[in-house]
Amino acid sequence: MQNETVIAGFGGQGVLFVGKVLAHAALEVGMEVTWFPSYGPEMRGGTANCTVIFSNEEIGSPQVLNPTSAIVMNQPSLDKYEDMVVKDGYLIVNTSMTNREVKRKDIHAVCLPATEIAEEIGDKRLTNIVMLAALIKASDFFGQAEMETALKKSLEGKKNDLVAANMIALQKGFEFRA
Amino acid sequence: MTRELWKGNEAIAEAAVRAGLQAYFGYPITPQTEALEYMSWRLPDLGRVFLQAESELGAINMVYGAACAGARTMTTTSSPGTSLMMEGLSYIAGTEVPMVLVDVVRGGPGLGNIAPAQGDYNQIVHGGGHGDYHPIVLAPASIQEAVDIVYQTFDIAEKYRTIVIVMLDGSIGQMMEPAEMPPMQEVRKVWPAWSASSTQGKRERNVLTSIYLDPKDMEKTNLRLMKTWQQIEKNEIRYKEYFMDDAKFAVVGFGSAGRVALSAVRAARAEGIPVGLFRPISVNPFPKQQILALTDKMDGFFVVEMNSGMMLDDVLLASQGRIPVEFYGRMGGVMPFPDEILREIRRLHAEGWKAEGHPRDRWLAKLEQIINEE
Numbered sequence: 275m276q277n278e279t280v281i282a283g284f285g286g287q288g289v290l291f292v293g294k295v296l297a298h299a300a301l302e303v304g305m306e307v308t309w310f311p312s313y314g315p316e317m318r319g320g321t322a323n324c325t326v327i328f329s330n331e332e333i334g335s336p337q338v339l340n341p342t343s344a345i346v347m348n349q350p351s352l353d354k355y356e357d358m359v360v361k362d363g364y365l366i367v368n369t370s371m372t373n374r375e376v377k378r379k380d381i382h383a384v385c386l387p388a389t390e391i392a393e394e395i396g397d398k399r400l401t402n403i404v405m406l407a408a409l410i411k412a413s414d415f416f417g418q419a420e421m422e423t424a425l426k427k428s429l430e431g432k433k434n435d436l437v438a439a440n441m442i443a444l445q446k447g448f449e450f451r452a
Numbered sequence: 453m454t455r456e457l458w459k460g461n462e463a464i465a466e467a468a469v470r471a472g473l474q475a476y477f478g479y480p481i482t483p484q485t486e487a488l489e490y491m492s493w494r495l496p497d498l499g500r501v502f503l504q505a506e507s508e509l510g511a512i513n514m515v516y517g518a519a520c521a522g523a524r525t526m527t528t529t530s531s532p533g534t535s536l537m538m539e540g541l542s543y544i545a546g547t548e549v550p551m552v553l554v555d556v557v558r559g560g561p562g563l564g565n566i567a568p569a570q571g572d573y574n575q576i577v578h579g580g581g582h583g584d585y586h587p588i589v590l591a592p593a594s595i596q597e598a599v600d601i602v603y604q605t606f607d608i609a610e611k612y613r614t615i616v617i618v619m620l621d622g623s624i625g626q627m628m629e630p631a632e633m634p635p636m637q638e639v640r641k642v643w644p645a646w647s648a649s650s651t652q653g654k655r656e657r658n659v660l661t662s663i664y665l666d667p668k669d670m671e672k673t674n675l676r677l678m679k680t681w682q683q684i685e686k687n688e689i690r691y692k693e694y695f696m697d698d699a700k701f702a703v704v705g706f707g708s709a710g711r712v713a714l715s716a717v718r719a720a721r722a723e724g725i726p727v728g729l730f731r732p733i734s735v736n737p738f739p740k741q742q743i744l745a746l747t748d749k750m751d752g753f754f755v756v757e758m759n760s761g762m763m764l765d766d767v768l769l770a771s772q773g774r775i776p777v778e779f780y781g782r783m784g785g786v787m788p789f790p791d792e793i794l795r796e797i798r799r800l801h802a803e804g805w806k807a808e809g810h811p812r813d814r815w816l817a818k819l820e821q822i823i824n825e826e
Contacts, residue, residue, distance in 0.1 A: 307630060308627055336708070
C-alpha cells in the first residue's frame with residue numbers, strides 16, 4: 275500500500291512543516307516515508323508545495339502525477355490539484371482562502387474554513403494543522419494519538435512552546451463537522 | 453538504533469562525521485548548501501576542522517593539502533562547483549591521495565538551475581579532470597543508501613588512495629526520509645605511513661606530488677593507477693535488482709531515475725508485464741559483467757536517465773550489441789514522472805524492440821512532442 279499526499283499553498287502557510295508532521299506520523303508506525311519539497315526560487319512569496327509518500331515497501335518516485343490526497347490551502351492550489359487527485363482520493367480544501375466549490379464528485383472532498391478555525395484558536399498559522407487533522411480524520415491513515423506524537427516530534431527543540439496550541443488545532447480539525 | 457527523519461544533505465554530512473571525517477572544506481551552492489551549513493557547526497563542536505573557502509577552487513585545494521597530510525577529508529558541492537574543482541581533482545588523482553567528494557547534481561549546462569538532474573554523469577564518471585585517472589563513483593538512490601555509502605567511502609578511498617565521488621542529485625539532497633545512522637567512529641590518531649605528516653626526525657620525508665617531468669616516471673605512475681583501477685573494478689561493483697528473477701526485459705537506471713523507474717516497474721508488474729529493474733549503484737566501476745550476463749536472459753534493456761543518455765553509452769558498450777537497447781530521458785532539471793516510463797514500458801511490451809538506428813535518436817525524435825504536450 276502506498277499513499278501520496280500533496281500539500282500546497284502560499285509560502286509561509288506552513289506547507290513544508292505540516293508535511294513533516296505527516297512524515298513523522300508514518301515513521302511512528304514504522305512505514306517507509308519520503309518528504310519531497312518544491313525547493314525552487316518560486317518558494318519566496320509564491321506558491322509552495324511538498325509531497326509526502328508513505329508505504330510499506332521501498333519508495334520509488336519522490337513525486338507523483340496523481341496523488342491519493344491533496345491538502346489545498348489557497349485558490350491556486352485548488353485549481354491546480356483538484357483534477358490531479360486519483361478517483362476516490364481525498365481533497366481537503368481551505369474555504370477561508372478559496373472562492374468556489376469542489377467540482378469533482380468522484381473524490382472525498384472535505385471543505386472547511388481552516389484559517390477561521392485557526393484564528394479562533396488564536397493564530398492563523400495553525401491553519402495547516404487544522405487541515406492535516408481533517409485529512410487524517412477523513413482518510414483514517416493514522417490515529418489521533420499517532421498524530422499527537424508526530425506533532426510533538428516535529429516541534430522538538432526550539433519550537434517546543436508551540437506544542438499546546440498545535441494540539442488544540444489538531445483537536446479542532448478532528449472535531450470539524452461540515 | 454532508531455530511525456529518524458533526515459534531510460539528505462544533512463544526513464550525508466552526519467554520516468561523514470561518524471566515519472571519522474577530520475577536515476571539511478567547501479563553498480555554498482544550492483542544492484547542496486545544507487551539507488556545508490551542517491558541517492559549519494557540527495565539526496567545530498567536535499573540535500574538528502571546518503573551513504568555508506573563498507571559492508570551490510580554494511576548497512578543493514585545501515582538501516588536497518589535508519589529504520596529503522593524511523587527514524580524512526572531503527568537500528561537497530553541486531554541478532558548477534564540481535566544474536571548478538576539476539583541476540584540483542586531477543592533481544589529487546595524480547598525487548594518489550584519498551578524498552571524498554559529494555556532488556549534488558543540478559540542471560545544466562552553465563548556471564542552469566537548482567532542480568534535480570544527472571547531467572554530470574560524463575564529467576564525473578568518465579573523469580572531467582585532465583590525464584589518465586578513474587574516480588570511484590557511487591550513486592545512491594535514497595537517504596539511507598546515501599548514509600551507508602558515505603560512511604564507507606573514506607575506507608574505500610584510503611584502501612586504494614583514490615578519489616571517491618558520491619553522485620546525488622537535488623532531489624536526494626533536499627528530501628527527507630528515515631535513516632538509521634551508523635555508530636560514531638573515533639577520529640584517527642595515527643597518520644598513514646605515506647602521508648606528508650611530521651617525520652619527528654625518525655624517518656625519511658615522504659614526497660607527494662603530481663609532477664613527473666620525465667614521461668617515463670609519469671607512465672609508471674599511470675601504470676600504477678591503472679593497476680589499482682583493475683583491483684577496484686574487481687572489488688567495488690555495486691548494484692541492486694528488483695523483480696529480475698522472472699523478468700523478460702530490464703529497465704536500467706541509477707540514482708533518482710532508478711527510483712522513478714521502480715515505481716513504473718511496480719505498476720507494470722501489476723498489469724502483468726514481465727519487466728525488472730537493474731539499478732547500478734557503482735557507476736564507476738560500471739557493472740559491465742552483470743549487464744553482459746543479463747543479455748543472455750533479457751529481450752532488451754530500457755535505459756532511463758535524467759540526462760541525454762550518458763549511462764546509455766556504458767550500457768551499449770557493456771551489452772556488446774547482443775540485445776536491443778531503448779532509451780528515455782529528461783534533461784535540464786526535469787524529473788520524469790513514473791507515468792512517462794510506464795508508457796514506454798507498455799509500448800515496448802506491446803510493440804516489441806526496434807534494432808535500427810541509435811536509441812538516442814529514437815528518443816530525440818519524440819521528446820519535442822512530449823515536452824510540447826505537457
